[in-house]
Amino acid sequence: MSEDRRLHVLRAIVQDYVHTSEPVGSKALVERHQLGVSAATVRNDMALLEEEGLIHAPHTSAGRVPTDLGYRVFVDRLSEVKPLSRGERTAITQFLQGAVDLDDIVDRTVRLLASLTRQVAVVQYPSLTRSTVRHIELVPVGGTRVMVVLIVNTGRVEQRIVDTGRELATLDGEALVASVRTRMNEVAAGVPFRVAATSLRTLVEEFPEADRHVLEPVVTALEEALVEEREERVVLAGQSNLARSRADFPRSIGPILEALEEHVVLLRLFGELSDDPELVSVRIGHENPVSGLQSTSLVSVGYGAGSEPVASLGVLGPTRMDYPTTMAAVRAVARYVSDILGDARSN
Numbered sequence: 001m002s003e004d005r006r007l008h009v010l011r012a013i014v015q016d017y018v019h020t021s022e023p024v025g026s027k028a029l030v031e032r033h034q035l036g037v038s039a040a041t042v043r044n045d046m047a048l049l050e051e052e053g054l055i056h057a058p059h060t061s062a063g064r065v066p067t068d069l070g071y072r073v074f075v076d077r078l079s080e081v082k083p084l085s086r087g088e089r090t091a092i093t094q095f096l097q098g099a100v101d102l103d104d105i106v107d108r109t110v111r112l113l114a115s116l117t118r119q120v121a122v123v124q125y126p127s128l129t130r131s132t133v134r135h136i137e138l139v140p141v142g143g144t145r146v147m148v149v150l151i152v153n154t155g156r157v158e159q160r161i162v163d164t165g166r167e168l169a170t171l172d173g174e175a176l177v178a179s180v181r182t183r184m185n186e187v188a189a190g191v192p193f194r195v196a197a198t199s200l201r202t203l204v205e206e207f208p209e210a211d212r213h214v215l216e217p218v219v220t221a222l223e224e225a226l227v228e229e230r231e232e233r234v235v236l237a238g239q240s241n242l243a244r245s246r247a248d249f250p251r252s253i254g255p256i257l258e259a260l261e262e263h264v265v266l267l268r269l270f271g272e273l274s275d276d277p278e279l280v281s282v283r284i285g286h287e288n289p290v291s292g293l294q295s296t297s298l299v300s301v302g303y304g305a306g307s308e309p310v311a312s313l314g315v316l317g318p319t320r321m322d323y324p325t326t327m328a329a330v331r332a333v334a335r336y337v338s339d340i341l342g343d344a345r346s347n
Contacts, residue, residue, distance in 0.1 A: 007077060008035060009045045010054055014066050014074045018322050021247065023063030068285030068319060071297070075282050075323050082324050084332050088116070096336050102126070102156045106235050109313060109337055114238025116329045119317035120260065122300075124270050125233045126154040126310040133188045133196045133226075138181045138218065140168045146177065148221045154310055154341055160221035164214040176211055180218065188222075197226040234266045241317070248318035249295050259292030260316075269298060270312040280327045285319045295319065299326050303334040304341065313337070 012033040016024045026042040029035060035042060046064055049055045054070035057063070066074065084092075095112050099105040106123050113121035137149040144166055150158040167173055187203055188196040200222055204215045239260065242253045249256070259265055269283070269290070283298045293316070300314025314330055 005035070005037070006045055006049060007073070008033075009042060010049055010066070010070060011074060011077075013046075013049075013055055013064060014071065017065050018320055021320060023058055023065050025063035028063070066319075068287065071284045071319055071323070072287070075284070075327075078324060078327075082328055084328050088329075089332065092116075092333060092336050096333075096340060099340065102154060102341075105337060105340060109333060110235045110237040113313065113315055113329065113333055114241065116333070117315045117317070117326050118238070118241050118244070119315040119321070119326065120239055120241060121237045121313075121315050122266055122270075122298075123235050123313040124267065124311040125235070126152075126156070126304070131156075131310060132190055132192050134190075136181065136184045136188060136222065138177050138184075140174070140177060142169075144168060146218065148218055148225075150222060150225045154304070158225040160225065162217040162221045164217055166214050176214060180207075180215060184222075193226045197223050200226075232267050234263050234270070236260060238315075245318045245320075248320050255292035256296060259290050265290050265293075270300060270314075280331050281314075282323065282327065297321050297323075299323070299330050301330050301334045303337045310341075 009029065012029050012035070013024045016022075016028065016032060026039045026046060029042050030037075030039045037045075046055065049070070050057070050064065052069075053067055054073060055064040056067050058065055092112065096105070096108055099108050102125075106125060110121045110123040113119075113123070132153045133150065134153045135151045137147075137151070139147040139149065141147050141161060144164050145161055146164055146168060148160045148162060152158070168177060183203055183206070184200060187199040191199065200219050204212055204219055207215055239257065242249075242256060246253060269288070280299060280301045283300075285297065286294050288294050288296065288298060295318065296316050297319045298314055298316045299321075300312045302309030302312050304310040313334055315326060317326075
């Protein structure tokens with residue numbers, strides 16, 4: 001049989017099964033799709049697809065449904081991910097435009113993804129290991145105090161007010177603050193967090209001993225902001241959507257919910273980030289290393305400040321998923337979030 005026709009039959013089975021949730025028979029395929037062959041020929045094609053492990057019969061005398069491998073071949077052979085409609089793109093823009101900070105962006109994004117896909121949405125906070133310093137600002141706020149402002153490439157802003165123990169509203173004080181600000185940005189801007197913390201600590205030794213007591217509290221405040229132990233986090237929404245798909249899971253949704261509660265599991269799944277922000281990753285069924293998630297598929301993609309991926313977002317749902325539409329939604333939302341973070345970085 002023609003390989004092109006075999007793939008056409010497989011694609012038709014996947015599409016029908018996703019749409020109807022019912023096993024697909026040869027007669028239905030001939031009626032719904034212009035395959036250009038008889039039902040007998042389609043039955044023969046289906047038998048060969050079953051031998052290859054791409055489809056299987058859920059019970060005797062039933063139609064056929066795709067296997068994990070069948071979905072994998074279907075996804076890998078997608079010639080293109082269909083674009084979202086103008087209305088969907090507008091909805092994404094309007095929903096995300098009003099975000100005021102990173103926490104708000106993440107919260108809006110996870111709720112938007114759950115709503116668009118009717119699946120469980122997962123958004124990872126920007127990883128500290130992939131975050132870099134964008135800029136350090138020092139702002140005298142009166143007397144001996146200075147506000148230390150750390151701006152991160154993801155748009156996050158950290159502020160600390162420290163007491164330097166030295167009057168800064170003098171020519172010497174202003175000159176020292178300007179000199180410290182310049183040197184800090186020279187050694188830290190564009191540098192990963194942990195490297196920047198080490199460079200800033202070394203910087204103290206460059207200054208005359210009389211000025212070091214001014215630098216010490218400033219550097220300590222930045223070290224706290226850069227190196228403090230912050231739990232890598234993910235945010236979820238739409239867990240109730242699993243109940244809507246309960247029939248797609250062989251036993252219960254309990255193991256899935258338990259796996260989702262273990263955020264370290266999700267972080268591990270998101271751990272392998274591609275450097276290509278356009279590359280949508282699809283893990284299907286038993287491709288997921290976590291046993292509780294092996295009846296699900298995870299569609300994810302990286303996002304970041306412009307073209308620099310710093311974290312992932314995606315959706316998780318049953319393997320009987322509308323993959324083209326889900327992949328399009330995940331990629332589109334990631335693009336919008338990256339644009340927002342990129343704008344925050346350039347402002």
